[in-house]
Structure formats: structure tokens, C-alpha cells
Amino acid sequence: MLTALAVAIPVGLLRADPAPPVAAPAPVPLGCPERGPGQPRNAGPGLAEALVPFAPEDGLICSYDVWGAEVGGLTGVARLTASELRSLLAALDSPDRASPALCTSELGYPFAVQVRGAGRLVTLRLEPYGCGIVTNGARTVLAADSKDLLRDLGDRARSRSRCPARLDRPPGVPPGGGVVDNGVRQVTNKALVRELAG
Numbered sequence: 508m509l510t511a512l513a514v515a516i517p518v519g520l521l522r523a524d525p526a527p528p529v530a531a532p533a534p535v536p537l538g539c540p541e542r543g544p545g546q547p548r549n550a551g552p553g554l555a556e557a558l559v560p561f562a563p564e565d566g567l568i569c570s571y572d573v574w575g576a577e578v579g580g581l582t583g584v585a586r587l588t589a590s591e592l593r594s595l596l597a598a599l600d601s602p603d604r605a606s607p608a609l610c611t612s613e614l615g616y617p618f619a620v621q622v623r624g625a626g627r628l629v630t631l632r633l634e635p636y637g638c639g640i641v642t643n644g645a646r647t648v649l650a651a652d653s654k655d656l657l658r659d660l661g662d663r664a665r666s667r668s669r670c671p672a673r674l675d676r677p678p679g680v681p682p683g684g685g686v687v688d689n690g691v692r693q694v695t696n697k698a699l700v701r702e703l704a705g
Contacts, residue, residue, distance in 0.1 A: 570661055633657050635657035
């Protein structure tokens with residue numbers, strides 16, 4: 508004969524365990540590559556529509572030595588705040604930016620800006636000369652009218668160079684060759700331009 512057995516279980520014991528807390532994504536590390544970027548290789552959505560398709564949190568300016576047409580080793584790093592990055596991107600990536608009527612030919616050094624935000628990292632290559640090319644690898648803008656802004660940005664990282672006494676060389680001048688003014692002293696490109704203009 509079967510006997511039914513009734514067991515009373517308190518309702519509180521029937522509830523499922525609370526869900527474990529969701530871990531925040533690991534922060535994306537900032538760090539300048541040891542060698543300057545050729546064409547940046549960024550990944551993720553929105554890169555064809557905007558240089559940086561997310562709200563920036565912070566970033567780095569990375570300056571590099573130049574050997575002729577080759578971008579060489581890292582020479583300087585400077586930090587950028589979210590506010591500085593928003594201003595920079597607003598100036599460079601505006602939808603009404605017109606193509607330059609004329610691209611000049613002057614000396615300059617390409618450099619990189621890394622931008623971090625929304626769990627992503629985007630590296631930009633900036634050329635503060637010629638047409639003022641700025642690219643994330645998928646989107647390219649010509650910022651010829653903002654070359655002074657680009658030069659100042661690159662100089663900010665170079666001024667924090669690991670070798671502060673390093674001479675900025677124009678492309679094609681070998682290390683130690685420098686720019687010689689009246690055969691006596693070496694001067695930087697900026698100082699030479701100021702002296703020739705003044």
C-alpha cells in the first residue's frame with residue numbers, strides 16, 4: 508500500500524541563488540608602439556564614419572624618430588585628457604571639412620595618437636605636413652588647415668623625449684648629421700626656420 512507523504516518546504520528555500528555580479532570589462536591598456544605606425548590597423552564598428560567612433564576617455568601622443576621615409580623608434584610620449592581629445596577630434600573630424608586647395612611641401616614627422624574609451628582603443632596616424640593627413644586606417648581626413656595644431660601636438664610629445672638633447676633631423680639627414688648653422692652649432696628645424704625668417 509502506498510502512503511502519500513507531504514513535506515512542507517518554506518518558500519524562501521525554493522528561490523534560486525542570486526546571480527553572481529557581472530565583472531566589469533578589463534581596462535584597455537594605453538601604450539605607444541615602439542615603432543611608428545604605417546597604416547593603422549584598428550578594428551571595430553564605426554571606423555569608416557569617424558576617426559574615433561566613441562567618447563574618448565584619455566589618450567597618448569607618441570612621437571617617433573624618422574630615418575628618410577621610414578618611421579623609426581619611439582622618442583617621446585605625452586598624455587591627453589578626454590577634454591583635449593574631444594577638442595582635437597572636433598577640429599579634425601568635422602563633417603564640413605573641405606579638401607585642401609593646395610598641399611604644401613615642408614618638413615615634418617608623422618606621429619601617432621592613441622585614444623581609449625568605451626572599452627576600445629584606436630590609434631591614429633597624423634602627418635603635420637603636406638595635406639595634413641590624419642587616418643585611423645579606415646577613415647582619412649585632410650587637415651591642411653590644421654597643420655599648426657598637428658605640429659604643436661607632435662612637439663608636445665617630442666618635448667618629453669627620452670633624449671631631450673636629441674636633435675630633430677629633417678628626413679634624409681643621418682643620425683649625428685644634424686642641421687648645421689654657419690658650421691658652428693646645431694639647431695632644430697624650428698630654430699632654423701625662426702632664424703631664416705627673422
